[in-house]
Amino acid sequence: MSDYPAIVLAAGEGTRLRPLTRNRPKPMLPVATKPILEHVFDQLLDAGITEFVVVVGYRHERIQSYFGPRYRNAPITYVTQEKQLGTGHALLAAESVVEGTALVINGDQVVDSRIIRDVLTTHESGAAATIALLQRSNVDEYGGVRIEDGQVTRIVENPRDDEIYHLNAGVYAFEELAFDAVRDAEPRAGEHLLVDGLSELVDAGHDVNGAVSEGIWVDATYPWDLLDISFELFDTGVVEGDRPTDGLDAATVHGSAVVREPVVVSRDCTIEPGAVVGPYVCLDENVTVGSNAVVKRSVIDADSRIKDNATVIECVTGTGVTIGAGSTIPGGPGDVHVKDRVFENEKLGALLADRVRDGGGVTYVPGAIVGAGSELQAGTTVRGTLAAKTEVRS
Structure with a gap:
C-alpha cells in the first residue's frame, strides 16, 4: 500500500471522440462494458493507492453521480476545473487538497498496475518528479521523452524528428517543486500543460526520473480506438x-x-x-x-x-x-x-x-x-x- 494520494485528471471532453462525448466525458466512455475511469481506479487500487483526488470538468455530474464519494472503499475527493485550460491547469486545481508527494495519472487512458508500481518504486526523494515511460515504435501522436542513465533529458510533444523517444504514459510522481514548475511554465495557446512544467524542471537541472515499464497502456483518441482497447484488454487478460x-x-x-x-x-x-x-x-x-x-x-x-x-x-x-x-x-x-x-x-x-x-x-x-x-x-x-x-x- 502506498501513502501517496492519486490525482486523477478527468476533466476533458475528448473532442476527437465526438459524437460519443456529446453527453458524457471521455473518461466515462465504456471499455469492455466499464467506464475508462473505472479501469483506472481498479488499477490504482491494485497498485496500493487508496485515496483518489479526481479533477472533473466537462459533464462532471456524470462522473460524480456514477462513483459517488467512494469507490471500493477508497475515498474520492472531487475538484472542479471550471474551464478546461490544459492538463497543468487541471493539476493545479487539485494542489490545495494534497500534501507532499502525489501520484498523478490521466483518467482517460487505461494503464495497468505494473506501470503505476514502476513509477512508485523508481521515484526517489531527491527527484522532483518521475515519469512513466514505454517503449513504442511511434510516439508521433503523443509525448516523446529522451532519457539517459534513468534521467529525463528532453520532453517533446508530438515529435517529428528522427530521434528515438520513449512514450510518455501519463503517470507521474510529483513533489512540491514539480507543482511550482507547472505553475511557472508559460501557457501555450491559452493552455497550461503539465509537460511544460516538467520540461522546465529538466531545463533547470532538477532530477526527473524516467520509469521505463512493460505494463499495458492503451488510449482511445478516435472512435475506432474503443474497439482496439477492448480487444487488447481481452488479449492481455486484463x-x-x-x-x-x-x-x-x-x-x-x-x-x-x-x-x-x-x-x-x-x-x-x-x-x-x-x-x-x-x-x-x-x-x-x-x-x-x-x-x-x-x-x-x-x-x-x-x-x-x-x-x-x-x-x-x-x-x-x-x-x-x-x-x-x-x-x-x-x-x-x-x-x-x-x-x-x-x-x-x-x-x-x-x-x-x-x-x-x-x-x-x-x-x-x-x-x-x-x-x-x-x-x-x-x-x-x-x-x-x-x-x-x-x-x-x-
Missing part, C-alpha cells in the same frame, strides 16, 4: 473474455444462440434464438440481440437493441441505440471523417451515438458516423458523418 457471460444468471442466452469467446455479456442482456455473438464483443447492461442476428468485434453500449437478422461488425454504439431488423453494418475498412481530417482504411463499420434509431433494412457504408438522436428510415443507406438529430429518408 478483462476475462473466457466466460460466455459476466454473471450468467443475470443474462438470458437462448440454447440455440452461439456465443464465441472472447466476449463480455453484462446483466439483463438477452440473446435470442439463432443469434451469433462474438468473438470480441462487449454487450453492456440490458442489451438485446434478436433472433438470427450476428454481432462480431463490436462494443454495444447499454439499453441498445439489435433486432432480428441484423448484421453488426466492428461497430461502436452509444446508449439506447436501435439497429433495426435486417440492417447491415458490414465492418471496415472505411474512410472516417473526424473534425477536419479524413482517416483512410480504418477498421470501423459504424459509430452510432446515443439514441440513434434505424427502421430496419438500413445499410451502413464502412466508416459511417451517426449523430445522437438521429432517425434512419427503413431501407436507407448511410455514409459519411451525420449531425445529431438527422433524419434520413428513403
Whole structure:
C-alpha cells in the first residue's frame, strides 16, 4: 500500500471522440462494458493507492453521480476545473487538497498496475518528479521523452524528428517543486500543460526520473480506438473474455444462440434464438440481440437493441441505440471523417451515438458516423458523418 494520494485528471471532453462525448466525458466512455475511469481506479487500487483526488470538468455530474464519494472503499475527493485550460491547469486545481508527494495519472487512458508500481518504486526523494515511460515504435501522436542513465533529458510533444523517444504514459510522481514548475511554465495557446512544467524542471537541472515499464497502456483518441482497447484488454487478460457471460444468471442466452469467446455479456442482456455473438464483443447492461442476428468485434453500449437478422461488425454504439431488423453494418475498412481530417482504411463499420434509431433494412457504408438522436428510415443507406438529430429518408 502506498501513502501517496492519486490525482486523477478527468476533466476533458475528448473532442476527437465526438459524437460519443456529446453527453458524457471521455473518461466515462465504456471499455469492455466499464467506464475508462473505472479501469483506472481498479488499477490504482491494485497498485496500493487508496485515496483518489479526481479533477472533473466537462459533464462532471456524470462522473460524480456514477462513483459517488467512494469507490471500493477508497475515498474520492472531487475538484472542479471550471474551464478546461490544459492538463497543468487541471493539476493545479487539485494542489490545495494534497500534501507532499502525489501520484498523478490521466483518467482517460487505461494503464495497468505494473506501470503505476514502476513509477512508485523508481521515484526517489531527491527527484522532483518521475515519469512513466514505454517503449513504442511511434510516439508521433503523443509525448516523446529522451532519457539517459534513468534521467529525463528532453520532453517533446508530438515529435517529428528522427530521434528515438520513449512514450510518455501519463503517470507521474510529483513533489512540491514539480507543482511550482507547472505553475511557472508559460501557457501555450491559452493552455497550461503539465509537460511544460516538467520540461522546465529538466531545463533547470532538477532530477526527473524516467520509469521505463512493460505494463499495458492503451488510449482511445478516435472512435475506432474503443474497439482496439477492448480487444487488447481481452488479449492481455486484463478483462476475462473466457466466460460466455459476466454473471450468467443475470443474462438470458437462448440454447440455440452461439456465443464465441472472447466476449463480455453484462446483466439483463438477452440473446435470442439463432443469434451469433462474438468473438470480441462487449454487450453492456440490458442489451438485446434478436433472433438470427450476428454481432462480431463490436462494443454495444447499454439499453441498445439489435433486432432480428441484423448484421453488426466492428461497430461502436452509444446508449439506447436501435439497429433495426435486417440492417447491415458490414465492418471496415472505411474512410472516417473526424473534425477536419479524413482517416483512410480504418477498421470501423459504424459509430452510432446515443439514441440513434434505424427502421430496419438500413445499410451502413464502412466508416459511417451517426449523430445522437438521429432517425434512419427503413431501407436507407448511410455514409459519411451525420449531425445529431438527422433524419434520413428513403
